[in-house]
Amino acid sequence: YLSWVARAALCVPFFVQTAWAQSLGLDSALATALAQHPDLRATVLEREAxxxxxxxxxxxxxxxxxTLMEDTRQATRTTTIQLNQPFELGGKRAARISAAQAAQGQADLDVVSRRAQIRSQLMAAFHGAAVAxxxxxxxxxxxRLSTQAREAASKRVMAGKVSPVEALKAQVAEAQALSASTVAQSDWRGAVAQLRLALGDPSVKFDRVEADLERMPSVGAWEPLAQRLEASPAIARAQQEINRRQALSDLERARRMPDLTVSLGAxxxxxxxxxxxxxGLSLVLPLFDRNQGAILEASRREDKARVELEAVRASVEAQATQALAQLGSALAQAQTLRDKVLPAARQAFAASTKGYELGKFGFLDVxxxxxxxxxxETLALSAAAQAYQADARLLELLGEPTPTKD
Known part of the structure; x- marks a missing residue:
C-alpha cells in the first residue's frame, strides 16, 4: 500500500482522468481568484475612487x-458686474490634500488586505477540496477491500472452513464502507462548492484538483513572529487610519481661519x-463659530484610532500565535503518522490479510x-487539513510569508 501522500498524486478510480475531465491546479486557481473575485474588484474600484x-x-x-441692476428705467439705470474670487487661508488646501492622500493610502492597504484574504480563503478551500x-x-x-473481504469470506463459508457468521460480519463491514463512501462524496461536493465560492467565478469548470499533499506548510516561514507582525495588513491599515485621522485633525484646525474673498468689477x-x-475684500468674522466642535471631534477620533491600533495589534498577535501553534502541532502529528503509525498499520493489515488466507487469523483480526x-490514513488527512488551514489563517493575518531557502 502506498502512503496517502504518494497516492494523492496518482490517478484514482473515483476521479478518472479522461479526455473530457478537467483538473484545477493551485496556481491557476490563485490567478483566477485574484483576477475575477468580485470582492477584490470592488476594493480596487474603491481605490480608484x-x-x-x-x-x-x-x-x-x-x-x-x-451682476446687479438698479432701477428698471434705462435713463437712470445702474448696472454692476462683479467677479468674486475666494482664497483659502490657513493651509486648508494643503491639509485637504494630505487628508485625501491618507485616505488613498488606506484604500491601497485595503487592496493589499483583501488580496491576502482572498489568497487565504482560496488556499484553505483548495486544500480542503484536495483533502476531501x-x-x-x-x-x-x-x-473495494471490503468487497474483496466479503467475497473471500463467502468462499470460505461455502468451503466449510469458517462459520457463516463471518460472512455476515463481512457484509456489515461492506455496508459500512459504502456508507462512508457516500459521506465522503457528499463532503467532496461541499468542498467543491466552497472552492467555487473562493474562486469568485462560478463558471470555472473542473472535475478534480491537482494537489501535492506531500508539500506541507512550513513553520519557519512565519518566524520570528514579532517581525512578521509588522507586515500584517490589519496592523498596517490601523496605522494608516491614525495618519488619516491626523490629517483630518489638521484640516479641521486649518478651517478655523476664515477665507478671504476678493471682488473686482465695474x-x-x-x-x-x-x-x-x-x-472689494470680504472676510468672515469668527466670533461665534470657530470650528471648536469639529476640532474636538477630529481629535477624539484620532485618539480612538490610536487605541484601536493597540487592540488590533494585540488581536493579530494572539490569533497568529494560536495559528502558528496549531500549524506546528498539525505538522508534528502528520509527521508521526507518516513515519511511524502508517507503516506499522500497513504492515499489520498485510500480515493479517495473509494470515487469514492461510487460516491463521480470524476475520475479526482482518x-x-x-x-x-x-x-x-484519515487522521493523517485531518492533520494535513489542519496544517493547511492554519497556514492559510497566518497568510490572512500576516500577509505573504518569507520565502524559505532550500
Missing part, C-alpha cells in the same frame, strides 16, 4: 460672477454716463487491522 477624491482635493475654489478528494479515494479503496451709471471700478489502517 479614492484617487479621484485626491484629485478633487487639490482643486482651487471657483470664482463667482455676479483524497478521502473519497480512501473510502473507495476501503469499499459699475455703469447711465444717468451720469460714466463707469466706475469696484474693488477487520480490526483494516479499520486501524484507514483510521490512521
Amino acid at each position: 479614492a484617487e479621484g477624491a485626491t484629485q478633487q482635493a487639490g482643486a482651487w475654489l471657483n470664482p463667482e460672477l455676479s 478528494q483524497e478521502r473519497v479515494r480512501l473510502s473507495d479503496e476501503l469499499g 459699475k455703469r451709471d447711465q444717468q451720469l454716463g460714466r463707469d466706475q471700478a469696484i474693488v 477487520l480490526d487491522a483494516q479499520r486501524t489502517l484507514f483510521e490512521a
Whole structure:
C-alpha cells in the first residue's frame, strides 16, 4: 500500500482522468481568484475612487460672477458686474490634500488586505477540496477491500472452513464502507462548492484538483513572529487610519481661519454716463463659530484610532500565535503518522490479510487491522487539513510569508 501522500498524486478510480475531465491546479486557481473575485474588484474600484477624491482635493475654489441692476428705467439705470474670487487661508488646501492622500493610502492597504484574504480563503478551500478528494479515494479503496473481504469470506463459508457468521460480519463491514463512501462524496461536493465560492467565478469548470499533499506548510516561514507582525495588513491599515485621522485633525484646525474673498468689477451709471471700478475684500468674522466642535471631534477620533491600533495589534498577535501553534502541532502529528503509525498499520493489515488466507487469523483480526489502517490514513488527512488551514489563517493575518531557502 502506498502512503496517502504518494497516492494523492496518482490517478484514482473515483476521479478518472479522461479526455473530457478537467483538473484545477493551485496556481491557476490563485490567478483566477485574484483576477475575477468580485470582492477584490470592488476594493480596487474603491481605490480608484479614492484617487479621484485626491484629485478633487487639490482643486482651487471657483470664482463667482455676479451682476446687479438698479432701477428698471434705462435713463437712470445702474448696472454692476462683479467677479468674486475666494482664497483659502490657513493651509486648508494643503491639509485637504494630505487628508485625501491618507485616505488613498488606506484604500491601497485595503487592496493589499483583501488580496491576502482572498489568497487565504482560496488556499484553505483548495486544500480542503484536495483533502476531501483524497478521502473519497480512501473510502473507495476501503469499499473495494471490503468487497474483496466479503467475497473471500463467502468462499470460505461455502468451503466449510469458517462459520457463516463471518460472512455476515463481512457484509456489515461492506455496508459500512459504502456508507462512508457516500459521506465522503457528499463532503467532496461541499468542498467543491466552497472552492467555487473562493474562486469568485462560478463558471470555472473542473472535475478534480491537482494537489501535492506531500508539500506541507512550513513553520519557519512565519518566524520570528514579532517581525512578521509588522507586515500584517490589519496592523498596517490601523496605522494608516491614525495618519488619516491626523490629517483630518489638521484640516479641521486649518478651517478655523476664515477665507478671504476678493471682488473686482465695474459699475455703469447711465444717468451720469460714466463707469466706475469696484474693488472689494470680504472676510468672515469668527466670533461665534470657530470650528471648536469639529476640532474636538477630529481629535477624539484620532485618539480612538490610536487605541484601536493597540487592540488590533494585540488581536493579530494572539490569533497568529494560536495559528502558528496549531500549524506546528498539525505538522508534528502528520509527521508521526507518516513515519511511524502508517507503516506499522500497513504492515499489520498485510500480515493479517495473509494470515487469514492461510487460516491463521480470524476475520475479526482482518477487520480490526483494516479499520486501524484507514483510521490512521484519515487522521493523517485531518492533520494535513489542519496544517493547511492554519497556514492559510497566518497568510490572512500576516500577509505573504518569507520565502524559505532550500
